[in-house]
Amino acid sequence: MTPFLDRALDTAPESLLTPRTAVTVVLLAVLALLPVYTMLTGDAFVLTLFTRILILAIGAVSLNLIMGYGGMVSFGHAVYLGIGGYAVGILAKEGIGSGLVQWPVAIAVSAFYALIVGALSLRTRGVYFIMITLAFAQMIYYVAVGLDRYGGDDGLTIYRRSQFGNLIDLNNKTLFYYLCFALLLASIYLVSRLVNSRFGLVIRGARSNERRMRAIGFPTFRYKLTCFVIAGALCGLAGALLANHTNFISPALMHWTRSGDLIVMVVLGGLGSLFGPLIGAVTFPLLEEGLSRLTEYPDLILGPALLLVAIYLHGGIEGLLQGRRRG
Amino acid sequence: MARPLLQIEGLTKRFGGVVTTDAITLEIPAGECHAIIGPNGAGKTTLISLLAGELASQGGTIWFDGRNITSVPVYRRSMIGIARSFQITSLFPDFTALDNVALSMQAHRGHSFRFWHDARGDDELRKPALAALARVGLAERASVHVRKLSHGEQRQVEIAMALATQPRLLLLDEPMAGMGSEESAYMLGLLRQLKGGVTTLLIEHDMETVFTLADRITVMVYGRIIASGDPETIRADAGVRRAYLGDKQSEDRAERNG
Numbered sequence: 042m043t044p045f046l047d048r049a050l051d052t053a054p055e056s057l058l059t060p061r062t063a064v065t066v067v068l069l070a071v072l073a074l075l076p077v078y079t080m081l082t083g084d085a086f087v088l089t090l091f092t093r094i095l096i097l098a099i100g101a102v103s104l105n106l107i108m109g110y111g112g113m114v115s116f117g118h119a120v121y122l123g124i125g126g127y128a129v130g131i132l133a134k135e136g137i138g139s140g141l142v143q144w145p146v147a148i149a150v151s152a153f154y155a156l157i158v159g160a161l162s163l164r165t166r167g168v169y170f171i172m173i174t175l176a177f178a179q180m181i182y183y184v185a186v187g188l189d190r191y192g193g194d195d196g197l198t199i200y201r202r203s204q205f206g207n208l209i210d211l212n213n214k215t216l217f218y219y220l221c222f223a224l225l226l227a228s229i230y231l232v233s234r235l236v237n238s239r240f241g242l243v244i245r246g247a248r249s250n251e252r253r254m255r256a257i258g259f260p261t262f263r264y265k266l267t268c269f270v271i272a273g274a275l276c277g278l279a280g281a282l283l284a285n286h287t288n289f290i291s292p293a294l295m296h297w298t299r300s301g302d303l304i305v306m307v308v309l310g311g312l313g314s315l316f317g318p319l320i321g322a323v324t325f326p327l328l329e330e331g332l333s334r335l336t337e338y339p340d341l342i343l344g345p346a347l348l349l350v351a352i353y354l355h356g357g358i359e360g361l362l363q364g365r366r367r368g
Numbered sequence: 369m370a371r372p373l374l375q376i377e378g379l380t381k382r383f384g385g386v387v388t389t390d391a392i393t394l395e396i397p398a399g400e401c402h403a404i405i406g407p408n409g410a411g412k413t414t415l416i417s418l419l420a421g422e423l424a425s426q427g428g429t430i431w432f433d434g435r436n437i438t439s440v441p442v443y444r445r446s447m448i449g450i451a452r453s454f455q456i457t458s459l460f461p462d463f464t465a466l467d468n469v470a471l472s473m474q475a476h477r478g479h480s481f482r483f484w485h486d487a488r489g490d491d492e493l494r495k496p497a498l499a500a501l502a503r504v505g506l507a508e509r510a511s512v513h514v515r516k517l518s519h520g521e522q523r524q525v526e527i528a529m530a531l532a533t534q535p536r537l538l539l540l541d542e543p544m545a546g547m548g549s550e551e552s553a554y555m556l557g558l559l560r561q562l563k564g565g566v567t568t569l570l571i572e573h574d575m576e577t578v579f580t581l582a583d584r585i586t587v588m589v590y591g592r593i594i595a596s597g598d599p600e601t602i603r604a605d606a607g608v609r610r611a612y613l614g615d616k617q618s619e620d621r622a623e624r625n626g
Contacts, residue, residue, distance in 0.1 A: 258446030
């Protein structure tokens with residue numbers, strides 16, 4: 042675990058006791074012990090809330106891979122939550138309850154969608170890229186609205202969670218929570234390996250200076266597309282988890298404001314940092330919840346706060362803890 | 369006569385109504401250091417971008433080692449041995465100097481669909497990258513982030529990155545732009561070392577450098593070649609003197625006015 046943490050936190054062993062490391066370790070410890078708290082107090086709400094947070098964190102980790110490391114600002118990332126969710130929901134309704142079928146399908150369809158959208162959108166950049174990813178996501182949104190057999194606008198209730206035989210029972214809330222937690226850690230580990238590999242350096246190089254990358258001999262397009270597909274697949278998995286968590290899917294899952302939420306989580310937590318998306322995914326809903334108790338218009342505070350983060354804290358919360366102002 | 373390494377025929381590029389490259393025809397034999405001079409806006413950088421494949425030409429042909437590469441994309445031209453440096457420093461500022469050069473190396477060591485192993489712990493890339501940095505005199509600055517390097521050092525990284533790809537044709541766009549005199553002297557020594565080894569196309573404003581290094585010189589004005597030959601010929605060419613090396617007419621005017 043230690044070498045992984047070193048790499049993950051990008052620090053030398055002697056500087057392990059930075060505020061950033063401390064916060065990350067405490068956060069992970071709290072998340073690991075949360076079900077114990079629920080067991081002791083019987084407060085199931087917190088467990089449900091944090092299961093959702095962990096799932097969205099996987100989505101944020103996935104978005105951070107393309108946006109933070111690859112510079113590809115996708116404004117349609119929630120669509121994968123929808124695709125993954127509908128894969129589970131539709132298969133369940135059609136009588137295919139096995140998670141060993143549902144989840145791979147959720148991942149594969151998400152990857153395929155990413156391949157098509159990426160192949161078209163990655164030829165553009167900047168605002169055009171943002172608009173194309175948004176347009177495709179809206180298209181899928183309206184496709185889902187039109188799926189009368191699967192509830193259309195009203196959504197679809199999933200009566201049975203994905204079946205994994207004797208392997209794991211997803212109806213057990215504690216087990217499901219730990220499964221989400223394990224998959225989140227696995228996805229962070231995956232990203233930490235990816236971004237430091239040869240592949241990852243190509244992606245990061247292309248974000249930094251694509252023209253130079255091409256001049257030194259990299260066909261950047263195919264690498265960015267691959268990265269886009271990996272991120273899509275990962276977020277598709279998050280969608281499958283989300284459907285199992287809520288036992289319900291609807292087009293609202295992939296409304297463009299959901300995509301906006303994911304971007305906010307990543308920017309708030311820290312673009313291009315390994316644990317930033319998790320920090321953002323935890324902070325954002327808690328901030329929303331806390332502010333809505335203080336005022337009737339939480340967005341009035343949240344909006345300007347995000348603006349300040351975007352302008353002054355390029356490394357987000359994660360960067361602030363590290364003592365880094367400009368990323 | 370041996371086939372020239374680079375052969376350009378009638379190469380043309382227009383931006384709207386402005387012809388920046390007007391039917392350029394030029395041959396560069398292997399091993400030659402060929403300098404291109406000319407006033408600002410003569411189309412020198414555009415020519416390099418056309419040769420590197422970053423810009424598409426609207427007419428003419430580029431032959432490299434006997435192969436028509438006119439429509440070969442930029443990254444593949446790098447693969448077959450054409451490397452360029454940029455007039456305005458173009459690096460990866462958040463990476464270290466060593467990362468920058470190693471990345472350049474990586475591009476030429478097979479595909480980069482390698483997802484798992486730490487590229488920064490890869491001796492296959494790090495060792496030759498460090499050697500390339502040492503060659504430009506930056507070995508002890510290898511682990512410094514590029515944005516923290518001085519302008520001159522960044523220029524050196526530019527050259528190291530171009531050299532790291534082991535090019536057969538090196539396109540250098542004002543390698544000494546903005547350098548102090550000490551840095552310039554160092555760079556001049558470096559370019560002298562390269563001479564004869566790598567075929568080089570050099571854009572440079574510093575005439576001392578040009579006349580020291582170049583085997584042949586081509587003079588461009590408004591997208592056209594007005595003269596091409598060995599340094600002595602160019603020095604003696606009346607048209608060149610008028611257009612570039614010292615404007616005869618304005619001197620005359622100055623004399624009359626004085």
